[in-house]
Amino acid sequence: MDVVSPTIFFLDATRKTGLQSQIRETTVSAIVSGTILPGARMPSSRKLAEYLKISRLTVTLAYQELVSQGYLEVRSRSAYYVAKTPPVTRPDKLLAYPSGSAIDWSSKLHSGFNIAKAIRKPHDWRRYRYPFLYGKMDHNLFDHAAWRDCARRALAREDFILMADDFAAADDEELVNYICTRTLPSRGIHARPDEILVTVGAQNALWIVSHLLLNRNSHVVYENPGHPDISATLHLTGARMTALDVDDGGLPPERLPEGIDAVFVTPSHQSPTAATMPIERRKALLEAADRQDFIIVEDDYEFEMSFLEPPMPALKSLDQNGRVLYVGSFSKSLFPGLRLGFLVAPAPVIHEARALRALMLRHPPGHLQRTTAYFLALGHYDTVLHRMRIEYHKRHIAMIDALNREGVRIAGKSAFGGTSFWIEGPEGMDADQLARELREDGVLIESGAPFFLNREGPCRYFRIAYSSIPLVRIAEGIEIIARRIRQHFGG
Structure with a gap:
């Protein structure tokens, strides 16, 4: 009978992963790769603990979790063995897979998407x-304990049954309800649930809107300087682009050219200059939109960070004719990796935006939406x-x-x-x-x-x-x- 040597185990003290998890990871990797075979006897908990210089209880708990997962099984006198049929699927080792490619991919790829100028931020x-x-x-500054509690709430049986299902093109009702009743009214905006679409961050919302509004026959205006992802997104629509220089009040409406179809703007907090558009200029932009018949896309990021004075009402809150499509995000106010945003627009626009999103990614992850909804509703966000x-x-x-x-x-x-x-x-x-x-x-x-x-x-x-x-x-x-x-x- 094969006996697994404890020397295959190694603990990295610099990793944030716990000791039990590292033992489980090593065991599962060895089983999946075939390094240890079904039926092999694992090192005793005492022997492995002595080798790794850790508590015997830590090894025992790791082994017990592997038993519950089906990777190990217990036999006489608490001896642990690799399960005869562990829950893994190994590739056929007789098949050989080529490692290279003789295809000239530059001639096969019809579009180049790597066009945005890089903003360099080291991962470390x-x-x-x-x-x-x-x-x-x-x-x-973030309440990790509260977020973890909300994630656990979202995994409760009733929530899990809902979350585990395919939302199709729908969104989490609790999250949409919070956006309707709390987030948007704080910006002077009133919207119905059918006028809201949850997106994977603001950038996802901006991409959807740009492809709904623009084509090769369109003319779009955006801010200069502006975020390189926006200019790249607009470029991919094929539309004619005009970069309008901003000043200390943001985008100047009096300099807009004639014959445009859309304007993409960050009035509350211009990116990257941080300029705030004055109320008179906002009204002038709305009047120009009515007069010239174009649509305004408002990216209202970071308005939550208001500590000098209350933020100015959103451009959409001043809109009387439904010309402003509003983009918001929780990623800036909670944490960047959250990647949850939303689009507010008339119901016919949201209907089409939902269909386009469904073709791309169906919907943002249900568990993430419900966890965020709890975090917002329980007051942790505020x-x-x-x-x-x-x-x-x-x-x-x-x-x-x-x-x-x-x-x-x-x-x-x-x-x-x-x-x-x-x-x-x-x-x-x-x-x-x-x-x-x-x-x-x-x-x-x-x-x-x-x-x-x-x-x-x-x-x-x-x-x-x-x-x-x-x-x-x-x-x-x-x-x-x-x-x-x-x-x-x-x-």
């Missing part, structure tokens, strides 16, 4: 001491937002003080708060080069170059955010940024 950003990166979160506003207000003040003290010019900031600043460097400065040099100092910033369309020469603008950097490190980080700039330009 947390190891840098001064991460001034937008869209990254300080996990200390508590987290309150905590974030207090902390971000402190960081905002620290950033303002440090930037002014070091003589760094703020080119754009949100009127109500937000989490970032748009910075203008000296004439001739290359923000890409600055970002590379600062990275060597442990400082992470975002070059403004990817946000401009067809810009020639170096870009002197960059974005710095305070959602991901501790308050106590802000002043020192800004000092390093200013020192690097002075090294190249003096003064």
Whole structure:
């Protein structure tokens, strides 16, 4: 009888995965790969515990879980064996699969989607001491215990039966109800459930809308600078594109060209300059839409981070004729990896948008929708937002003080708060080069170059955010940024 050697087991103390899980992972991998065969006897819990220098109970609990899963079985005197028929399907080892391809894929692929300019954010950003990166979160401000509780609630039997079913083209009713009754009224918007579509983040909503509204005969206007994903999305529709330069009030309606079909705009918090569009300009944009018969797509991201003053009413709340399609997101206010957003539009538009989404991905994961619905309905969301506003207000003040003290010019900031600043460097400065040099100092910033369309020469603008950097490190980080700039330009 084969006896499994304990030497196949190895515990990595640097992993966040628990010891029991690592034992189970090693065992399952060995069974699936055929390293250990059905009927083989596992090392005794005492022997394996001594080899790994861990508690015997840890090994026993791991073995018991593997028994419940069907990978191991217990025989006389608590001896554990690999099950005779473990729940695995092994590929036929007699089949040989080619590792390469002789096809010229460049001639087969009819569209190129890798066209968006990259905003470089290292995946290991947390190891840098001064991460001034937008869209990254300080996990200390989030209530992980509450989220875990809501995830467990969503796995209760009644919820699980609902969640495990195929939603087809529908969305979680509880989440849609919260959006209708709490989220949208806070922005001055009233909508029915049939006027809301849950999406995989705001970007998914913007992609759906752009492909519903635009084709090769269309003309669309968007902001410059603007998020590179938006320009790439609009480019893929084949529409004629006009990038309209923004100022300290966002997109200027008086400069809109004639004969346009749609305008994509971020009025509350322009991306990336953080400018807030004044109420007079918002009304002028709506009047232009009525006069010229075009549709407005409003991306209302980050309005929740309002700690300087209440956010201005959403553009859609001023819309009397249904010309504004509204895009919102929970990813910015909860955590970026959530990837849950929503689209608000007239029912006929949502009907078509739902059909298009169904062809792409059916619906966002049901368990994620229900967990979020619980988190919102039980008040955890409001508590987290309150905590974030207090902390971000402190960081905002620290950033303002440090930037002014070091003589760094703020080119754009949100009127109500937000989490970032748009910075203008000296004439001739290359923000890409600055970002590379600062990275060597442990400082992470975002070059403004990817946000401009067809810009020639170096870009002197960059974005710095305070959602991901501790308050106590802000002043020192800004000092390093200013020192690097002075090294190249003096003064």
